[in-house]
Amino acid sequence: MARLVLAHGFTQTGRSFAPLLPGLTATGVEVVAPDLPGHGPRPVPPTDLWAAAADLGRAGGPATYVGYSMGGRVALHLALARPDLVEHLVLVSATAGIDDEAERSARRAADEELARSLGTDGLDAFLDRWLAQPMFAGLPVNAAGMEARRENTAEGLAAALRRLGTGTQEPLWHRLPELAMPVLVVAGEHDRPFAATARRLATTIGPKATLTLVPAAAHACHLERPTAFLAALQNRTA
Numbered sequence: 653m654a655r656l657v658l659a660h661g662f663t664q665t666g667r668s669f670a671p672l673l674p675g676l677t678a679t680g681v682e683v684v685a686p687d688l689p690g691h692g693p694r695p696v697p698p699t700d701l702w703a704a705a706a707d708l709g710r711a712g713g714p715a716t717y718v719g720y721s722m723g724g725r726v727a728l729h730l731a732l733a734r735p736d737l738v739e740h741l742v743l744v745s746a747t748a749g750i751d752d753e754a755e756r757s758a759r760r761a762a763d764e765e766l767a768r769s770l771g772t773d774g775l776d777a778f779l780d781r782w783l784a785q786p787m788f789a790g791l792p793v794n795a796a797g798m799e800a801r802r803e804n805t806a807e808g809l810a811a812a813l814r815r816l817g818t819g820t821q822e823p824l825w826h827r828l829p830e831l832a833m834p835v836l837v838v839a840g841e842h843d844r845p846f847a848a849t850a851r852r853l854a855t856t857i858g859p860k861a862t863l864t865l866v867p868a869a870a871h872a873c874h875l876e877r878p879t880a881f882l883a884a885l886q887n888r889t890a
Contacts (some may be wrong), residue, residue, distance in 0.1 A: 657712030658685040659723030661745075661872075663782055663809060665692050667800040668766075675882045686711040688726060693803045698815040705729035709737045715763055716740040716859050716889050719876060722816060728790075731835075732827055740838045742890045744881075745846045748853060749823030760819030767810035775806045786844060787871035795875040808856030828856045835861045836888045841871035847868065863886050 658677060666685035676722055689698035689707060698704055702745045704726045708717070717738050721728030724746025731738040738753050750756040770778050783791070814820070835857050839850035847865055854863040864884040865872040874881040 653728065655682045655684065655713070655715035656707065657715045657717045657727075658683065659688060659708055659719035659727050661718065661721035661811060662722055663691075663779060663801050664720075665800045665803055667803070668875075670797065670800070671727040671795055671878055672882065675878065679886065681758070684712050684715070686721060688812070688816075690808040690816065691804055692808070693805070695805055695808030695811070696810075698811050701726060701816055702733060703728045703815055705733055709734050713737065714739060715820045716742065718742040718744065718885070719746060720744040721746060721871070722812070723753055725818070725821060726816070728824065731833065732824065733832055735830075735832060737846070738833050740836070740888065741831065742838065742885060743853060744838045744874055745840065745843060745850075745851075746817065746829050746837075746853070747846070747849050748825045748828060750818060750858075751823050751825065756819055756821075756823075758819075763813045763817040763819045767813040770810040770813075771808040774808070775802065775804065776794060778806070778809070787846075790840075790842065790868075790870040790876050791872045792876070793865075795878075797875075825852075825856055828853065829858055831857050831860060833860065833889070836864060837861055838864045838866060838873065838881065838886060840871060840873035841865040841867055843870040844871070846871060849860065851872060864888070 682770045689696045689704045717727040722742040731741045731781045839846045854861040869876040
C-alpha cells in the first residue's frame, strides 16, 4: 500500500479525510485525496461517473483506491474501466447501483429536488439538513468536517447530484465478477441498508472480496470509528 488514493463522499472534499491522515502517514504511505467533480472551492463541472472515474485515475495513478459513498461509486467505475490502475479497491458505504428502474427514477427525482433546494436555500442550510439525516446520527461533530464541506459551492453540489447521484448511475452488479484485484468492502454495522448492500457486493464480487462491518458505526464508519477502520484497511491492503 505504497500509494493510497482517497475518494470522498457527497458534500465533502479531499480535506475531509484529515482525521485519518495521522494513522495513514505514520505507516509511510503516500496519500492522495483530490476533490471530486462538483466539489471544492473551484469545482470541476461533473459530466458522469465514468468521466469522474477517469479524472480520479489521472490524479491517483497506480494505487490502492479507497472510495466512500459517492467516492466509492466513482472508484468502482475506475476499477472496471482501468483495472491496471487499481491495485486494491476499498469500497466504504458504497453501492453498485439501484437495480429497479422505477426506484432509480424516483431517486433521480429526489436528487433533482435536493439540487433545486441548494439553489433556493443555500449551502449552509442544505448542509445542516444533509447531516441531520439518521444515517449520520453517529458522526461526531468534530469529525463531520464542516469547514471542508463549506468550501464547496451550491452550484457544484447541485451539479454533482444531477450527474453523479445514485439515480443517474446505471447498475453495475452484473460487472462485479470482472474485478480481479483484491476488494475490501466496508460498512458500519448500524447502517442496515448499506450493511446489506456490502454483503451483496462481497458475495457478487466473489473470492477476491473481503467484508468488514465496523462495530458501533453507521454510514460514515471511517470517521465514526477511525481506529477500527484503519485496522481493517491496513490488515487487508498491506
